[in-house]
Amino acid sequence: EVRLVESGGGVVRTGESLRLSCGAFGFTFDGHGMSWVRQAPGRGLEWVSGINWNGASISYADSVKGRFIISRDNAKNSLYLQMSSLRAEDTALYYCARDVSYIALDTWGQGTMVTVSS
Amino acid sequence: QSALTQPASVSGSPGQSITISCTGSSSDVGAYNSVSWYQQLPDKAPKLIIYDVNHRPSGISNRFSGSKSGSTASLTISGLQAEDEADYYCSSYRIGNLGVFGGGTRLTVL
Numbered sequence: 717e718v719r720l721v722e723s724g725g726g727v728v729r730t731g732e733s734l735r736l737s738c739g740a741f742g743f744t745f746d747g748h749g750m751s752w753v754r755q756a757p758g759r760g761l762e763w764v765s766g767i768n769w770n771g772a773s774i775s776y777a778d779s780v781k782g783r784f785i786i787s788r789d790n791a792k793n794s795l796y797l798q799m800s801s802l803r804a805e806d807t808a809l810y811y812c813a814r815d816v817s818y819i820a821l822d823t824w825g826q827g828t829m830v831t832v833s834s
Numbered sequence: 835q836s837a838l839t840q841p842a843s844v845s846g847s848p849g850q851s852i853t854i855s856c857t858g859s860s861s862d863v864g865a866y867n868s869v870s871w872y873q874q875l876p877d878k879a880p881k882l883i884i885y886d887v888n889h890r891p892s893g894i895s896n897r898f899s900g901s902k903s904g905s906t907a908s909l910t911i912s913g914l915q916a917e918d919e920a921d922y923y924c925s926s927y928r929i930g931n932l933g934v935f936g937g938g939t940r941l942t943v944l
Contacts, residue, residue, distance in 0.1 A: 824879040
């Protein structure tokens with residue numbers, strides 16, 4: 717079964733850091749690009765960051781550029797999102813997702829909640 | 835980075851067809867055939883229902899179809915069913931290896 721499992725969410729204060737992880741199961745992880753997508757409570761989806769299969773191509777939404785770092789470890793079938801200088805507006809459910817064709821995301825995890833409080 | 839534009843809500847009766855539009859720009863929808871559509875049920879992760887403008891993943895009903903004209907993409911759901919009631923999001927690849935979503939459309943089946 718193709719599956720993604722996120723972890724690492726929690727409650728942090730403004731300005732603090734957090735590292736999210738996403739484990740991949742049931743497919744060839746290094747054969748796919750991956751993305752992080754977030755959804756603030758009661759709001760829509762926002763694409764956050766993407767990484768290609770070998771980590772050589774990385775991109776970020778303007779809202780997180782300079783504060784978030786995406787990375788992957790293909791040997792561990794894992795995707796990461798290092799988040800720093802967190803703000804209240806970063807509060808959201810963070811999903812990792814598998815990319816099958818130019819931001820066509822066919823497999824999603826259950827999400828991990830990040831709450832940033834002052 | 836502005837989001838793609840979708841209507842906030844649409845509605846239809848069972849058996850009818852509805853169409854949801856998704857308007858972008860020459861930097862995303864208008865530049866690439868890389869538009870996707872997602873269905874999100876309450877408290878669930880999004881589900882891919884259309885990719886590359888008009889392709890359906892395996893297992894997705896042929897009642898869902900996609901199209902594009904210029905910088906506007908569209909999702910059509912035919913033979914509307916109660917189970918189709920959900921939030922629908924479009925997304926597109928954007929110049930600079932970026933992704934962008936629409937604001938989402940709430941579909942109500944009357």
